[in-house]
Amino acid sequence: MPTNPDAEGIHVSTSQLVALEGRARDLSFVQKAKSHRLLAGRMQSSMRGRGLTFEELRDYLPGDDIRTIDWRVTARTTKPAVRVYSEEKERPALVVVDQRINMFFGSRRSMKSVTAAEAAILCAWRILGSGDRVGGFVFNDERIDEIRPHRSREAVIGFADRIATQNAKLSASYSGAPSLDALDTVVERVANIAHHDHLVIIISDFDGHTTATRDRLLRLSAHNDVICLLVYDPFMLELPQSGNIVVSGGSLQAELALRQGNVRQSIDRFARERGRELRAWQRELGLPMLPISTAEETAPQLRKLLEQPAWRQRRR
16 A cells, blocks of 8 residues: 555545546447447437437338338338437436545555546546536545536536545544445435436445445436446455555554465455455346456546446346
């Protein structure tokens, strides 16, 4: 873990987050497959008619509005053809970013808290660029900051400032007690706003999730699209073969002797159990859970994940 409090990756500033606007422009939240859209930007409804987005040409069926007939195609093919449109609706988005003390850990490029902050603001910039309103929640062990969805750069900059303010408060000397219900509380706050047709992106390591977290997320996803970005540090997956490390949990510190077999086995066992737990939780939820590593740049990871087709299934 980096020890210099001023080192890059320990904390992130408002200006650094605002500067990520350009990195968000080439993120794709739109599925390329015919007749389907995804995530940020305009949401497709199931209503068909004279909307704003052309979907496809198909054969005329009895009962179709004759105003949808494409007369040029009909004349060329000698078969009646209609143009199918989807009505576009505004789709507000809420980005939830975890800045609890458990996020203040990082073995390489950055702390989990910094990676989460970067991912949150990248999503916010991209959603704004798609023309939709974006807001969010920034939470730590003691407070929750709420930013209502707006369609303006000022709103995203304000969101970045709230994130940076909470991020700056994280330190190894933190003496407060970790919150046991902060994650559940913030999900409940989100549900009070996102009654239907919202995009909700939750960025966290999901430490401390409970059955209550699961139930709240399932209720939230019944009428909204919910995506979980799982921030993780690869340290547990690639333990050093020897030497000692010092880990800190605020005011408490512990030295781990990795050269001792029983210590390594205990950490390996914890990492495997944690991985199995999260995978089982993901299967139970049926929600996209996209892994973001602290050891790599955030924007390229997010871009690569959004290009994968496997997670792009709409819950409708």
